[in-house]
Amino acid sequence: MNSIVKLDTVSKIYRRGREEVQAIKNVSFEIFEGDQIAICGPSGSGKTTLLNLAGCMDHPTTGTISVEGKEVGQASESVLADIRSRTVGFVFQQFFLIPTLTVLENAALPLIFSNRVVPRDQVVSLLESVGLGHRLDHLPGQLSGGEMQRVAVARALINEPRLVLADEPTGNLDSRSAASVIELFDSLHSRGIAVVIVTHNPELAARCRKVVRIEDGTIAV
Amino acid sequence: MKLAKLAGNNLRRTPARSVLTAVSVLIATATLTVVLSVDRGYSKAVERDLVEKTGVHLYITKEGCPIEAAAVIAQGGLSPLYVEENLVDKVRAIPEVAAVLPFQLFTATTKDGSRTDIFMGITEEIRTIRPDWIITNGGWFSAENSVILGSQIAQIENVAPGDKLYSEKYDKEFVVSGILAQNWGQDDGTIFLPLKTAQKMIERKGKLSAIAIKLKDISQLQNVTLKLRGDLPKEYYVLGSKELSDGILGFFSATRVIMFVMVVVAFGVSVFGILNTMLMAVMERRREMAYLKCVGAKRRDILGLVTLESLILCSAGAIAGAGIGLALMPAADHLLRGLLIAYIPAGSITDPTLPLISLSILLTVAVGVLCALYPAWKAASIVPMEVLRNE
Numbered sequence: 001m002n003s004i005v006k007l008d009t010v011s012k013i014y015r016r017g018r019e020e021v022q023a024i025k026n027v028s029f030e031i032f033e034g035d036q037i038a039i040c041g042p043s044g045s046g047k048t049t050l051l052n053l054a055g056c057m058d059h060p061t062t063g064t065i066s067v068e069g070k071e072v073g074q075a076s077e078s079v080l081a082d083i084r085s086r087t088v089g090f091v092f093q094q095f096f097l098i099p100t101l102t103v104l105e106n107a108a109l110p111l112i113f114s115n116r117v118v119p120r121d122q123v124v125s126l127l128e129s130v131g132l133g134h135r136l137d138h139l140p141g142q143l144s145g146g147e148m149q150r151v152a153v154a155r156a157l158i159n160e161p162r163l164v165l166a167d168e169p170t171g172n173l174d175s176r177s178a179a180s181v182i183e184l185f186d187s188l189h190s191r192g193i194a195v196v197i198v199t200h201n202p203e204l205a206a207r208c209r210k211v212v213r214i215e216d217g218t219i220a221v
Numbered sequence: 222m223k224l225a226k227l228a229g230n231n232l233r234r235t236p237a238r239s240v241l242t243a244v245s246v247l248i249a250t251a252t253l254t255v256v257l258s259v260d261r262g263y264s265k266a267v268e269r270d271l272v273e274k275t276g277v278h279l280y281i282t283k284e285g286c287p288i289e290a291a292a293v294i295a296q297g298g299l300s301p302l303y304v305e306e307n308l309v310d311k312v313r314a315i316p317e318v319a320a321v322l323p324f325q326l327f328t329a330t331t332k333d334g335s336r337t338d339i340f341m342g343i344t345e346e347i348r349t350i351r352p353d354w355i356i357t358n359g360g361w362f363s364a365e366n367s368v369i370l371g372s373q374i375a376q377i378e379n380v381a382p383g384d385k386l387y388s389e390k391y392d393k394e395f396v397v398s399g400i401l402a403q404n405w406g407q408d409d410g411t412i413f414l415p416l417k418t419a420q421k422m423i424e425r426k427g428k429l430s431a432i433a434i435k436l437k438d439i440s441q442l443q444n445v446t447l448k449l450r451g452d453l454p455k456e457y458y459v460l461g462s463k464e465l466s467d468g469i470l471g472f473f474s475a476t477r478v479i480m481f482v483m484v485v486v487a488f489g490v491s492v493f494g495i496l497n498t499m500l501m502a503v504m505e506r507r508r509e510m511a512y513l514k515c516v517g518a519k520r521r522d523i524l525g526l527v528t529l530e531s532l533i534l535c536s537a538g539a540i541a542g543a544g545i546g547l548a549l550m551p552a553a554d555h556l557l558r559g560l561l562i563a564y565i566p567a568g569s570i571t572d573p574t575l576p577l578i579s580l581s582i583l584l585t586v587a588v589g590v591l592c593a594l595y596p597a598w599k600a601a602s603i604v605p606m607e608v609l610r611n612e
Contacts (some may be wrong), residue, residue: 048610057515058606078519085517092609096512100230110516112224155516 003069004087004163004194005031005054010063010073012049023049025217026063031163036189037196038205041214047198048167050214054196055088055165056080068162085114089156091166095148097140097155103127104136107154114159123158130154130184146177153184163194170201182207224522228529231502238498243538245494246585249487250542254573254581255553256480258546262572263473263557267466270406270566276350277322278442279434280460281308281449303428304457306420312434315448317441320349322433325419329390338374338388339411342419350435354408358382359399362415367398373409375400386412391422407565476560488588495589499531499596510600511608520601527597528590535589539582546581547573 012024023046031037031054039047052058053065056072057080065073067083084090097106108123127133130150140148149169156164166185170178182204189195189209197204205211213220232239283302309323325342345361347354356369359382368386370378375397380386386395395414403409420426436445442461449459460468503510510523518526550571558565 049606052606052609055515058604081514081517081519084515090512090515092512092515094508096509098227098230098509100233101227109227109513112227113513113517113519113522159517 002033003030004033004035004067006066007050007053007060008064008066010053010060010065012046012053012058013061023217024053024060027217027219029054029212029219031194031196033162033194034189034192035194035196036185036207036209037194038208038211039196039198039214040200040205040211041220045214046217047214049217051165051167051196051198055090056083081113085110086159087162089159089161089164091149091152091156091164091169093168093171095140095145095152095172097148097151099140102137102139103132103143103151106140106151107158109155110158116159118158126154126157127151129187131180144177145173146180149173149177149181150184153181153188157188157193161193163196164188166195166197166199168198168200170199170204178204224526225529225533228526229533231506231526231530232534235502238501239534242494242498243534243541245491246535246538246589247542247545249484249491249588250539250581250585251546251549252487253484253584254543254546254578255549255571256484257577257581258550258571258573259480259553259557260477261574261577262554263566263570264470265572266566266568266570267469267473268463269568270466276352276435277433277462278436278439279446279449279462280458280465281312281432281434281453282430282458282460283456303425303430304432306427306429308453308457309429309432311452312432312449315445317436317438317445318434319437320346320435322346322350322435323416323429324431324433325416325423325425325428326430327419327423329388331389339407340419340422341411341413342416343413344416347413350433353404355402356399357402359397361399363398364396365415365418366393366395367415368395369399369401369413370397371401371409371411371413372403374412393422405568476557488585491585492588492592495531495535495592496596498534499527499593500599502530503527503596503600507600507603507608510603511605514603514605515609523601523603524597527600528593531589531593531597532586535586536582539585539589542585543578543582547578 007027007029009026009028010024011022011026014021014023027050029050039050041047053060056065056067056075060073063073064071067087072079072083098109101109104120104123104127107127108118111118124133124136127136130153132147132150132154135143135147140151143151149172153164153169169185170181173181178201182201185195185197185204186207195208197208199205281304283304304323306323309321312318312321323344324347327340328337329340330337359369362369370380370386375381378386380397382397382399384397386397387393388395395412401408401413416429420428434445436442446459446461453459513523513526550573554569554571557570
């Protein structure tokens with residue numbers, strides 16, 4: 001299987017005022033094509049930091065990060081933005097939909113920054129594939145939590161990424177909506193997209209092929 | 222979807238704030254449009270009146286401070302400066318001179334100070350020298366106590382030729398012999414009377430406020446000026462009409478400073494409004510900006526987005542402001558006419574041109590975009606991971 005992202009003995013230290021916080025300590029972690037990984041662990045253990053480093057949202061303090069075989073750990077912000085635009089899709093707990101844009105416009109938002117031209121039909125068909133074909137012209141305020149998260153998933157997929165990173169995607173949803181989102185992530189995996197999910201949801205973790213436990217910034221064996 | 226549409230949508234999210242900011246831009250642009258139009262229009266109108274239209278090429282006045290003299294006259298007093306009438310014949314004798322108008326200017330203020338009438342003692346040569354001075358009703362002075370009224374004063378007094386007019390200050394009764402055509406200038410509010418009568422009323426027999434001269438050939442202006450300066454006693458000024466208009470525009474410079482201070486204040490408020498709005502917009506949307514970076518937005522995209530928001534806001538405000546400035550132009554013209562002391566020209570004192578309106582719009586938009594640079598830079602500097610973790 002082809003490697004998409006590889007973290008090699010990566011550490012990340014933050015500054016919180018005068019205090020230094022070591023969020024990740026010498027972690028090595030690789031994501032391959034077709035992977036379906038759940039990252040679990042207690043709050044503050046470094047799950048989100050690991051996800052963000054894998055998604056090229058920040059530079060590691062030490063260690064190397066390679067994306068599609070290319071070292072990008074200390075790459076410029078512009079290079080990292082390109083990777084985030086083309087290779088990785090993000091889904092967050094809080095959806096981050098723009099309230100004045102319709103479902104269709106929210107889903108197509110990343111195209112502005114990737115300079116890709118995608119026909120409207122293709123965006124519509126993507127939204128239909130996440131079960132929102134009947135909500136195209138609705139505003140986020142008119143949607144349920146589950147529907148908003150499905151818009152966020154469609155938005156993460158619009159640039160056809162090889163990897164989707166999701167941070168607590170069911171954290172803000174009721175059980176019914178959470179179930180529909182879990183099914184959606186299953187379907188992504190079945191379409192060949194690698195999926196890495198940070199979650200506290202045992203049901204979601206159980207459905208992933210691989211579960212990685214993080215404790216105190218290291219991967220627990 | 223394009224970045225511009227996203228920027229427009231962002232502005233719609235806080236409509237009240239966006240509208241208020243656009244209104245501050247509108248006020249700044251409207252003020253700038255009016256002030257630039259007045260600045261240009263007044264200069265043009267004065268030059269048109271005194272240089273192009275009157276037919277007066279030279280004035281002879283007495284040395285001294287003309288501002289002080291104008292202030293004294295405006296308050297109903299008599300100017301301490303005067304020209305001896307015996308100079309008129311000397312000037313007439315110059316072969317290059319076509320016509321000479323000796324005149325005496327003074328005012329009469331009512332006891333309660335509520336009204337000041339302007340009197341001008343003239344001779345019939347005014348008709349030769351001032352082609353725009355036309356009697357439309359009645360005729361020339363028929364007696365020593367005849368007056369010809371400007372159209373506005375005739376309307377205020379509600380008089381027609383043959384009617385009587387009384388001056389309380391000078392305890393004198395006049396008979397209206399004619400009424401002038403309206404020329405939207407100083408003449409409209411002036412009471413014209415025979416020169417000799419004027420001199421008698423203010424006890425300045427043989428003395429004049431100034432002498433206006435028309436030449437046969439304008440190319441002789443320099444020669445005649447030099448000749449008069451050489452022949453006349455040193456205490457006299459010989460002014461070309463261009464110099465006179467420049468002098469009047471010099472008086473106008475104080476008004477101009479006040480007008481431009483108004484523009485600066487309006488712009489200051491607008492700059493504060495734009496900066497505040499854009500900073501608030503950026504602070505409130507830090508998580509969203511961080512998310513946009515997560516989906517591939519580069520620094521320049523975020524810079525562009527915030528700058529575009531300001532550009533849209535300022536363009537809308539500036540275009541509307543220029544329109545409102547144009548609509549307010551007649552009111553500004555009317556208001557300023559009431560405030561001007563030095564000289565009120567005939568015709569419009571505003572001159573809004575397309576380049577001038579474009580300049581107002583461009584200047585305001587440029588200021589707005591400059592104001593957005595700091596908030597845009599702050600937004601572009603967001604580190605997504607830090608914002609998403611900490612907020």
